Amino acid sequence: MDFNLNENQQSYVDMVRKFVRNEILPHILELEKKHEFPRRIIKKAWEAGILNLSIPESVKGFEIDPVSTALIIEELSYGDTGISTSAMCNDLANVVIAQHGTGSQQQEFLKPFTDAPLLASFCLTEPNAGSDNSSMTSFIRKTDQGYILNGTKCFITNASFASQYTVFCKLGKPGANLLSCVIVPVENDSRRGNEISAARGGRIVLGNPEDKLGQRLSNTASVTFEDVLIRDEQVIGDRRQGFKYVIDVLDYARPMVAAIGVGLARRAFDVTLEYTKERKQFGQRICDLPVARDAIVKMWKKVELSRMALLQAACKVQERAPNRGVYASLAKNVAAEAALFCANEGLHLHGGYGFMSEYEISKLVRDAHIIDIYEGVREVQDMIIGRELV
Numbered sequence: 001m002d003f004n005l006n007e008n009q010q011s012y013v014d015m016v017r018k019f020v021r022n023e024i025l026p027h028i029l030e031l032e033k034k035h036e037f038p039r040r041i042i043k044k045a046w047e048a049g050i051l052n053l054s055i056p057e058s059v060k061g062f063e064i065d066p067v068s069t070a071l072i073i074e075e076l077s078y079g080d081t082g083i084s085t086s087a088m089c090n091d092l093a094n095v096v097i098a099q100h101g102t103g104s105q106q107q108e109f110l111k112p113f114t115d116a117p118l119l120a121s122f123c124l125t126e127p128n129a130g131s132d133n134s135s136m137t138s139f140i141r142k143t144d145q146g147y148i149l150n151g152t153k154c155f156i157t158n159a160s161f162a163s164q165y166t167v168f169c170k171l172g173k174p175g176a177n178l179l180s181c182v183i184v185p186v187e188n189d190s191r192r193g194n195e196i197s198a199a200r201g202g203r204i205v206l207g208n209p210e211d212k213l214g215q216r217l218s219n220t221a222s223v224t225f226e227d228v229l230i231r232d233e234q235v236i237g238d239r240r241q242g243f244k245y246v247i248d249v250l251d252y253a254r255p256m257v258a259a260i261g262v263g264l265a266r267r268a269f270d271v272t273l274e275y276t277k278e279r280k281q282f283g284q285r286i287c288d289l290p291v292a293r294d295a296i297v298k299m300w301k302k303v304e305l306s307r308m309a310l311l312q313a314a315c316k317v318q319e320r321a322p323n324r325g326v327y328a329s330l331a332k333n334v335a336a337e338a339a340l341f342c343a344n345e346g347l348h349l350h351g352g353y354g355f356m357s358e359y360e361i362s363k364l365v366r367d368a369h370i371i372d373i374y375e376g377v378r379e380v381q382d383m384i385i386g387r388e389l390v
């Protein structure tokens with residue numbers, strides 16, 4: 001066992017750190033206040049090779065291993081977790097094609113992401129099917145021309161800008177027991193207001209971008225698929241194995257959400273340490289007051305422990321260990337808790353200033369909450385862990 005980063009991993013970390021230092025941190029509060037999608041930064045991240053980490057080398061992707069992917073996402077999240085959520089969403093949507101798609105599906109649906117800074121969406125959640133995704137009602141039905149997809153997905157990251165949607169849906173009818181996974185590319189330049197044409201026919205209707213508490217630099221919106229034509233080649237793997245594919249995707253992606261949590265916790269720790277070294281009360285630096293020092297130590301411990309949980313989970317995913325799911329859930333919960341703890345304690349240690357929007361810690365508190373929710377709320381992770389233990 002070796003806790004040191006290898007040469008490749010260190011060079012990824014150095015590169016993303018530099019990107020974050022130059023492109024994100026200097027303007028972060030200004031950008032976040034505008035609540036505009038940071039297309040320029042996403043494009044630069046793509047040019048720097050920070051997007052589409054899971055795309056196979058056979059279609060000119062980077063095919064970066066899960067441990068290195070976690071390190072890259074942690075570093076990007078240190079800059080902003082909205083930007084990292086949008087960036088990693090491409091892999092969330094595309095990894096199922098890398099894992100279960102045929103060579104020609106990978107060529108058709110993954111190659112475009114290596115050619116241009118495009119965005120993808122992963123469409124699982126529905127208005128009445130969140131934690132319990134088995135109750136979803138979006139479905140495909142067979143016709144003479146292929147399948148037809150109908151249904152509405154909500155809270156979908158990158159939805160307003162995606163060139164392609166990975167959609168999980170019931171097979172045959174809304175109440176079916178089997179799930180399929182289909183890929184829906186959009187037709188180029190077909191957007192009219194909130195409507196887009198699907199590349200093979202049918203309509204995609206987008207909701208307005210959600211006005212969110214935090215992660216305001218990621219885009220989130222609902223997507224409705226209306227009579228969207230799906231050719232056989234757009235169905236990934238076995239059309240009856242969608243539930244298995246969801247689990248494969250989430251096993252890969254939960255450590256990545258943990259990486260988002262670790263990055264945020266680290267940032268909250270650093271800005272708080274810096275502030276408490278500057279600010280004096282009772283004739284001493286805040287960080288030298290014993291009770292405040294104790295809080296800083298607790299924050300540091302949370303950061304370090306969540307990082308260990310993250311690396312263990314990423315190693316398990318990399319080795320395809322049979323118990324990778326339970327470690328992915330553990331890492332997600334531990335990192336979400338660290339992010340919330342460090343952001344909340346950090347705000348407290350900033351005193352009244354922490355409550356002011358010009359201090360980054362107030363943004364970090366808002367951003368932290370969703371880490372405990374998306375890709376499965378804390379209780380769902382505990383359910384997965386509990387099921388495995390007994």
Ligand SMILES: Cc1cc2nc3c(=O)[nH]c(=O)nc-3n(C[C@H](O)[C@H](O)[C@H](O)COP(=O)(O)OP(=O)(O)OC[C@H]3O[C@@H](n4cnc5c(N)ncnc54)[C@H](O)[C@@H]3O)c2cc1C
Pocket residue numbers: 089121122123124125129130131132154155156157158212215220370373374375376377379380383
């Ligand atoms: C910013 C953002 C981005 C997102 N991006 C995506 C995306 O790209 N693609 C996508 O498909 N989805 C996405 N989601 C959806 C996200 O994954 C869901 O919001 C999440 O899984 C929870 O579902 P829900 O909101 O319906 O909450 P619910 O399932 O209604 O849960 C509400 C609460 O009930 C409790 N609860 C739920 N289940 C249990 C249980 N089994 N035991 C005990 N208590 C329980 C928990 O306290 C939980 O917080 C995103 C959401 C947000 C807010």
